[in-house]
Amino acid sequence: MKRENKKSNALFEGVKEFKEKDFVIHQEIFKNLEKNQNPHTLFIGCSDSRVVPNLITKSLPGELFIIRNVANLVPFFRKDLDAHLATSSAIEYAVNVLEVENIIVCGHSNCGGCRALYASESKLKNLPMTKKWLELAQPVKALVKEKIKTEKTETCKRDELTAQLNVIEQMKHLLTFPYIKERLDKGKLNILGWYYVIETGEVFNYSPEKQIFERIE
Template sequence: MEKLLKGLIKFREHDFEIHKELFRQLSKSQNPHTLFIGCSDSRLVPNLITQTLPGELFMVRNIANIVPPYRESQEYLATTSAIEYAVNVLEVQNIIVCGHSNCGGCKALYASGEALSAIPHTRKWLELAGRVKETVLSQVTAEDAAKREWMTEQANVVEQLKHLLTYSFIREKYAQRRLAINGWYYMIETGEVYIYNKESQEFELAN
């Protein structure tokens, strides 16, 4: 906690002063250009890897950067409502789904029921990526753990892009070219980001 408190003071005395005018403008409203859907993993820092300032990214973060398919519900839908707000109220121009290497959520897809017994809500959440697991297991053996890992992480990004298009308001804007949708894969160990090419159906290094 002491480290966090020192960070607050350093921010106020240094970083805030550098961007004081920006924060003054942001105090009244926000106009982000991009909805960034990423994993909750502490190693993924959206503003850092995109070099964006406060006010540019509207962020949704959850385990394994999952987008639940659209559905009407009286439940409390955190991710769904955030997507709805970003697109229909803030009118973002871009949506990015960003996965990453060494994703614990993707790895948990292959864990036993016993291993997940202590985290029942996480286990339920990961059911939304069940199709990803099926697809990967049809293409790679369980013995090739490394290949299975990165294939799962990348296939999961592609699956969530499909889920986005179950939202009628996203599908409409996307068809009208008023909204761009992209899938990214971030390599923690190299700092590289690979972007999904819908035509080749492959992830290509951003350069």
């Protein structure tokens, strides 16, 4: 089923340009990746079209194993096989088969998924799956409300605070996976939390020791 429009035509032209230019530049890399991949990092990011993991990190093909979903969420580990399989199976494969050395959970500014945590029932009426998925971030909503109340954080910074605390929460979710905890304890795995600011290009790394996000520079 093909319905041509200017945007789809641009995509086809992009494929041609990739083959003629970018592929040629990295042809040796793609040749080496023909039968195997050996990414060093699992990047868990938001589905938002403005977040481009390879561009942000200047990574080449084969370096990142990428999971993207609404609000960069990580399900809790569960032994039963009936929930959140798309994300959980990708985490399982990245850690147990590819044996990645790093896991990055990357949130970002102006995240619609995080903002939807505060949406009314009427606004989520036609988004039942999204509403269900965002239950994984519900603890963050309570943390933000408490922080605004006790630390007198400006309400206008709610969305930024939500996105950042969500990153920290999802890092905790990763530790519920026994094989992740085991590799972390053995020093074979590193877990990082990032916050990407779309309008400035800045990326902030979470410091567990200082409990703050520090700009990478």
